[in-house]
Amino acid sequence: MHSSKVALFLPAVSRCLALAGLLGGAVACGKAEKPKPASPAEIENPVKESDLTTVTLTADAEKRLGIKTVAIKADNVRATREVGGEIQAVPGQAVTIVAPVQGTLRGGASITAGRQVSQGQTLYQLVPLPPERDLLTLNQGTAQARTQLQVAQARLQRAEELLADRAGSVRARDDARADVALAQRALADARARQGALSGNTNGGQALLIKAPLSGVVQRVNVASGSVVTANTVLLELAALNKVWVRVPLFVGDLRRLGKEQTVTVRPLNGGPARPARPVEAPLLGATAGTGTADVFYELDNADQAFRPGERVAVDVALGSGNLAVGGAGQPAPATPALTIPAAALLYDASGGQWVYVRTKPLQYTRQRVEVQRAVGEQVVVLRGVQAGAEVVTDGAAELFGTEFGGSH
Known part of the structure; x- marks a missing residue:
């Protein structure tokens, strides 16, 4: 009896569902569909x-x-090859300024790394302190500095003669000039120390430490008010209107370089590229581990866009492979x-x-x-x-x- 009621109930439910579907379709057909907007x-x-x-x-x-x-x-x-390079200060255009005597520094609070200074500008004032004891007499120190200057001047003269005879390099001459400048400064410091300690500079009057050239401060090692000993490095200064680019090239590519061939130097941050000229400097020997030799190029840097130690990308145009190093051949077509x-x-x-x-x-x-x-x-x-x-x-x-x- 129960099963017969279920059998009668199921067809009735099916008819109701079908009727609902027909009514829903009729209602849907009565509505107008909106057109879809065109996609851009x-x-x-x-x-x-x-x-x-x-x-x-x-x-x-x-x-x-x-x-x-x-x-x-x-x-x-x-044909070009992109290699990495490193910016370096031109030899003879970078100096390290040291304290001539033991003393206390005054001033220099505005001297920071990256600051532009002019030649002759006062960087620090150094008030000498009485030495505990003298290892050399003042006359011996001055005489020694004078002798070192004479030796440096003789080396410079020899380097210029070798360069004139095309037996030397511009780099060796620039290094000799830097040695002469340092020797002159050492002699001036010795004479100032002799005058200060002998009472010719009014006893404890401060010594003025001035910039020997116009350039940019690379590093500062002391602070105002510090007590420093003789020969303490105060700061490093470099002239950056021109810089060198050290480019390590594969030894096999050296013969493919033209004599006056320039390269293109690009900063790694995507800045504008600029050309660099070859430098008359000896090639640094190749190393067994890398098989490369260092070639140097000079770059105009009046806007100081490049700093020593900066890594750059260098595009080197290569010749056909038949050029001698430094030869006058033409690049490959x-x-x-x-x-x-x-x-x-x-x-x-x-x-x-x-x-x-x-x-x-x-x-x-x-x-x-x-x-x-x-x-x-x-x-x-x-x-x-x-x-x-x-x-x-x-x-x-x-x-x-x-x-x-x-x-x-």
Whole structure:
């Protein structure tokens, strides 16, 4: 009896559900569907990231993104090698200032690293303290400083003669000049010390420590009010209107350098590049561990954009391989290669290199490329695109974000 009631109940429920569905459909059909707004960007084939994807934009979206394209062209580029370099002060243009006698420093509170000073500017005032005992008499100290100056002057004269005979180097001459300057300063300090301790400078009158050249303070080792002993290093000063760049090159590349060939120096922070001239200095010998030799170049630095110790990138143009080191041969001829602006290049999360190519109006296709090297603001492309194709420069990152759902 119970089972028969269930059997009668189930068909009734089914009929009710069917009737409700018909009524709902009738109500839905009675409502007018609103048209969907047109999307400003349409993504086709969004499959795998490694597959080519085409982005189709509306004219308004293309204008809003600021899309600009440049045609790929074949330029003549020379073989170059990018190496790391280090900025150094020009020998003879960097000095270390030391205390001539034991005493107490006064002033110098404004002397800090990076500060520009002028030649003859007073850096510190040093009040001499009576020495506990003299190891050498004052006359012996002055005579010794005078002898050292004479020896330094003789070395300078010899270095200039060797340079005139093309048997020496500019660096050796500059080092000799620096030795003469230091010897002159030592003699002046000895005479001042002799005069101060003999009562010719009114007893404890302060000695003025002045800048021997115009330059930038590299490092300060003392503070105002400090008690220092003789020969204590007070600060380091360097003239930075010109600096040297030390460039380690592979020994096998030395024969490919021209005699007057310049290089391009670029800061690692992306600042503007500038040329550097070769320096008539001896090559530093190669080391067994690296197989490189150090070559030096001089760089104009009137704006002091580079500081000693700074690491830089150096682009060296290489010749055909038949040049002797320092020879007068010509660099290798330029070869045609496809170049694109560096702004057109994009990188994915795995380091892959891509560009967007305009295949038709309002349509852009992402293509993988292989880059060989950078040449200024351009990059040399080995494969992936053809000459004449239009790649996106302005708005490439916005297209990348549009494709993968990023906001812009």
